[in-house]
Each structure stands twice: as structure tokens, then as C-alpha cells.
Amino acid sequence: MGLIGGVVYQISAKNSEKDVKTPASLATKGVSGDILLSLPPGAEILQIDLDGTRAAVLVQNPGHPEAREILIVDLVSGRVVARLRAKED
Numbered sequence: 001m002g003l004i005g006g007v008v009y010q011i012s013a014k015n016s017e018k019d020v021k022t023p024a025s026l027a028t029k030g031v032s033g034d035i036l037l038s039l040p041p042g043a044e045i046l047q048i049d050l051d052g053t054r055a056a057v058l059v060q061n062p063g064h065p066e067a068r069e070i071l072i073v074d075l076v077s078g079r080v081v082a083r084l085r086a087k088e089d
Helices: 002-017 022-028
Strands: 044-051 054-060 068-074 080-085
Touching: none
Parallel strands: none
Antiparallel strands: 044 054, 054 068, 068 080
């Protein structure tokens, strides 16, 4: 539910600033319905950025302030298509 709320917030925030056509363009690309991400208990979504039919979701993993990852989510299929993590040397 948090992801959906974040997506709606991002879309409405961008609409109020610039482009009122964004929801229509997403709808014509087949984006609709609920997307549920499987996150570990206690994980927190820090930020969501939209780019076409994909969303970059910044996630803070629980118990590790430095353990953040970016999930690239395909909004048409609802699948996580990539996970970006920093590797410590």
C-alpha cells in the first residue's frame, strides 16, 4: 500500500508542477491496478521516482542504516526488474 501511495503522490506532485498529461500517458501504456512489493519486515520506502513505465524505489533495510537498495519496478508487469546495491570493499 505504501508503494501505491508513493506512486500516486509522485504522479500528483509532478502533475501540479509540470505535466498534466502524465496519468493519461501511463494509462495508455497499460499501467493500472495494484503493485505489491515484497520487502523485509521493517523495511522503509524512502523515495520513488517515475520514468515512463518504470519506478525507481529507494528502500532502507531494517537494522542497517547503510543498507539501502534501489529497486527498479516495471509498472506494467509489477515485477522488480533490477536491484541496485552498493558493494563495500
